Amino acid sequence: MADQEEDFSLLPLSDRVTHKNWKVRKEGWEDTAKAFAATPDESDPVFKPFVLDSGLWKAAVTDSNVAAQQEGLNALCAFLKYGGTQACTRSRPMTVTPIVEKGLPSAKAAAKQSALEALLLYIEVEGRSDALLESLLQGLSNKQPKVVAATLGALTAIYHAYGVKIVEPKPSLKALPKVFSHADKNVRAEASNLAVELYRWLREAMKTLFWDDLKPVQQQDLEKLFEGVKSEPSPKQARLLRSQQEAAAAAPVGGEEEAAEEEAEEEAPVEAFDLAEPVDVLKKVPADFQEKMASAKWKDRKEALDALYEVANTERIQDGHYDDIIQVLAKSMKDANIAVVTTAANCVEVLAKGLRRSFAKYRGRIMAPILERLKEKKQTVADALGQALDAVFASTGLSECLEDILEFLKHKNPQVKAETLKFLIRCLKTTREAPSKPETKSIAEAATKLLTDSNEATRAGGAEVLGTLMKIMGERAMGPYLEGLDDIRKTKIKENCDAAQVKAKDKPKPVAPPPKAAPPAQKRAPTTKKVAPGLKAPVKRASTPQSEKSAVVSPQSKPAANKAVASKLGGLPKPGLTAPSAGLKKKIPGAGPPPSLASPRRNITSPSPLDEAPPPKLGRGLAGRPLGKPAAAPEPAVPSAPAGMTAAEREELESLRADRDRLHRLNEELRSEKAKLTSQIHELQNQNAQLIEDHTRDVLSIKAKETQLVRARSDAEAAESMVQRQGREMERLKRELSRNVREASPLTQEDQIYQDRNPNGVPHHSGMERHDSARSESREVGYQRARGYMGSPSEEKENGSLEVGAGKNPGVGRQLSGDTLAPGRGDDAGGAAGGGQGVDSYKRAAEVTSQLKARIEQMKAKQGLTRPGR
Known part of the structure; x- marks a missing residue:
């Protein structure tokens, strides 16, 4: 057995934590947590297998063995703590839901605490909580009451640790009415704890999202719970994010209190406006x-x-x-x-x-x-x-x-x-x-x-x-x-x-560069004073402080001081200022200073070649002034002109302030101009939107008119074709009418005999009845048409169709026409008569035709007289 354990310890950690033996998995997770804690940084190779294969952490959280599960959760916490942001982002999608379902409802308090710590570490390292909060809220829909209660407890702990500034409170507030109506009392109790915790941060502003969805009894119970929280001070964030920890560590020691004060001033209470959903008022404004x-x-x-x-x-x-x-x-x-x-x-x-x-x-x-x-x-x-x-x-x-x-x-x-x-x-x-x-x-x-x-x-x-x-x-x-x-x-x-009680405080930035440079110069003052008469004085004269030389100011040194200040402001040394440095350099190797060096002007005539080197240094500011002052009196303290320097600096500072104020005014003017232009832009945008809307409405109207025009043209064409059809039908009916009227005229006995015979002279006794009936019908229709009884085109069409049907019947047509048709029409009777009788038949037909026409005219005249009486 010892050999097996020794063999297990030689396996890689990724193989040990997935072993089928729970003891091997438990020991593997213990060693994994120790290995994570011993790494120097998050780039250590020990993290790589667990970053690439995030399924290992899902297996750790959902382990069937409680002991192995607890060690797996501990290893996950170590992984998140030492593995950095990459460890959190790669493992979170695989672990949060199993933690909610298996870790938080665990029977062992240590495993439950490790699961909650893992959730807190996810927020701490990543610095955001939206994805984790979404997965947590899904646990509120679980069928097991213990999972819902554990999820609510985790939400309460998260808000208590990080507050509502980091963890968004809206999703949780919207989910409260659902869990308050849960059948399990433990779930309702945890929901009350969450509501109280949110009330500590949000106060009355939280009621805008869920209060109206609760029952009156639930509202009363919550009000009683809120009474114990109202007297408490405003809560503060109990646990810092990783970024906040780094910022606090990087802050200077003296600035911690100021940073805390600024943070307290900037932190404003959450208002109902921040939690409420925006309402579209424009749609609700009355139309009138x-x-x-x-x-x-x-x-x-x-x-x-x-x-x-x-x-x-x-x-x-x-x-x-x-x-x-x-x-x-x-x-x-x-x-x-x-x-x-x-x-x-x-x-x-x-x-x-x-x-x-x-x-x-x-x-x-x-x-x-x-x-x-x-x-x-x-x-x-x-x-x-x-x-x-x-x-x-x-x-x-x-x-x-x-x-x-x-x-x-x-x-x-x-x-x-x-x-x-x-x-x-x-x-x-x-x-x-x-x-x-x-x-x-x-x-x-x-x-x-x-x-x-x-x-x-x-x-x-x-x-x-x-x-x-x-x-x-x-x-x-x-x-x-x-x-x-x-x-x-x-x-x-x-x-x-x-x-007065105000919320704003003016905090001007202190201008402290000159005072910070003065203390080191005062410390070096005694050393420079001692070596001033020696050989090394020319080397150190650039660092000679002004504080030492300003101890005693003689009236004779004021002109020199004024000239020194003028050279500093001008940027280039004046010719008169090079003499004191030259006199000083000639004095240093000698036994004592000559009396002629008391005036800086008399030193201009000195022919020493050392005069050419110092001018660039003397014209650059503070280094030129101490050299001219020891030339007047080396033994006593060399006079200085700090008052003149301060005035110059003050003058320069005032000019800079004036420039700053001018730039500030210009900035204000530009800001106001920008605001005006922005307002004009908004107005033009509104006008443009209105014009676009009007144009769109006009285009749609034009398209509608075009559609109506196309339909009207189509209807006009259809009506025109119908009119043409009706015209043709009327022409045809007129022809039928004239034919029927002509056929309806009475025949003489000779015509009757002639009609009853065929071209060969054989009587037509068999078709006499049909010919009489057709003639009577045609006569009746002819009378009706002549009297104008046609009421409408539809009736005319119906009557016409009946009459045309009768007229187009070949048998009836032949009987109606009979022998009265002219030979030129090509009908059966005419053709037979013309073909069988020859010239005599033709002459006889012509006579009969002329007689028939005369009788027709007589009949028309007679019908015109007798028709109104019928």
């Missing part, structure tokens, strides 16, 4: 909104604004084109009815709160009309307008609103001026960004002018503005603007400063 707003009755206008307020009064509004609505609301600020003005201000407030930053593009069109309407003295109207202004300011910022505010501070109406001052004070107290130097100057100058106003409220407002601004910028920054004020006003401003 514009029509009612154009009505002359104030009740119609107020009714339309009330309807708009109802649909816009929501936590979050979806961004869209609200230009028309904003234009109507701006126009309503000039309405004569104060109820309409108040309701319009309420609509502006809810739109600004619901759109937040998306409302900033409408600020320029709505803010000035609201400020102008502040002249209304009724307090309810002023309060509504003030709340609308506060909402507009919250959607933009102080820099965007300051121009309009300062403009209305000059208004001739004292009511407008006083209400604008109140609005400015509220802006200064709520803004999180300190105003810039030019903005501070503008506000201070405007408020200072108001201190001498005739209205007491305006004077008090000006003092409060200056006090609030002092609270933000500090007393030192506000000192220049308070010069010239009497002590009473300064005291009032100081009282307002002490009582």
